[in-house]
């Protein structure tokens with residue numbers, strides 16, 4: 001079996017690859033794993049160093065049809081993580097988001113169709129649904145993306161759906177809530193706050209801090225993706241969530257406690273433009289059909305994550321310096 005993982009050098013993709021080649025997903029044991037990644041600012045082969053030599057790495061762009069055609073040849077399963085993923089960056093400039101997330105996904109779908117790939121998992125986000133005051137989204141909820149990032153992901157979801165409806169390509173789509181865990185680029189809220197607080201720097205809290213996110217450990221997300229890769233129905237969409245809804249203030253309080261800091265380290269900043277108020281996914285479909293349940297309890301998952309950033313300064317410090325993220 002040949003498994004092609006796009007974006008496998010990023011946060012979630014590298015977790016999936018480390019688990020896959022370590023045998024955590026027995027149905028794919030012994031698979032030939034190929035990572036296709038452009039290595040943008042967000043991707044690094046260091047993220048795959050713990051499993052170096054146990055997979056093939058191809059540096060390439062998912063927007064390049066020749067590269068994609070070559071890598072699709074003989075591929076049985078595609079797990080598609082590659083994306084521009086940071087909302088704030090999509091607000092300051094959205095061209096790369098449209099290129100990679102929309103054109104890149106279309107190039108992959110076409111390449112998979114041409115090569116007769118047997119299964120394609122398109123990894124998407126709950127942000128495509130927009131923002132919800134009460135209740136939770138089921139998979140048939142209308143798409144109302146509010147940021148250029150989520151709009152580009154919603155566009156890619158529609159292309160994936162269309163390739164199934166038009167061509168019968170066996171694509172399944174996953175839509176997941178906010179992930180946390182090791183190896184997350186320190187521009188995202190948890191690693192940014194943790195690494196700033198470790199260093200005694202302030203953390204920027206958007207607006208009134210009452211925006212709600214549903215947090216899921218990256219290991220649970222990847223297990224959900226794997227369930228879909230093994231048993232998801234072609235053409236179907238599966239929400240994946242963690243069930244831990246927190247306001248950003250509540251999350252900040254936990255991160256302050258975990259790093260022995262107090263509220264004097266919090267600097268309220270102007271709210272993000274178009275900031276979604278609340279995300280919440282209904283996971284009853286993937287739970288009922290595929291037996292998914294999150295397993296990592298938030299308290300212990302967060303404690304282990306904070307410890308990982310304490311223990312791995314060599315990983316995050318150069319990234320922060322390069323991206324000039326250590327404000328405060």
Ligand SMILES: NC(=O)c1ccc[n+]([C@@H]2O[C@H](COP(=O)([O-])OP(=O)(O)OC[C@H]3O[C@@H](n4cnc5c(N)ncnc54)[C@H](O)[C@@H]3O)[C@@H](O)[C@H]2O)c1
Nearest residue numbers: 007009010011012038039040042043061062082083085179
């Ligand atoms: N992080 C989250 O909380 C979250 C939640 C739900 C869904 N998702 C989705 O999961 C996927 C992975 O997210 P992540 O947080 O790991 O992102 P990330 O930004 O950490 O990693 C993205 C990876 O894609 C690669 N990449 C970018 N453009 C590319 C291109 N044109 N060709 C080839 N490779 C390219 C990068 O080099 C990087 O390795 C994304 O599709 C994202 O939309 C993320």
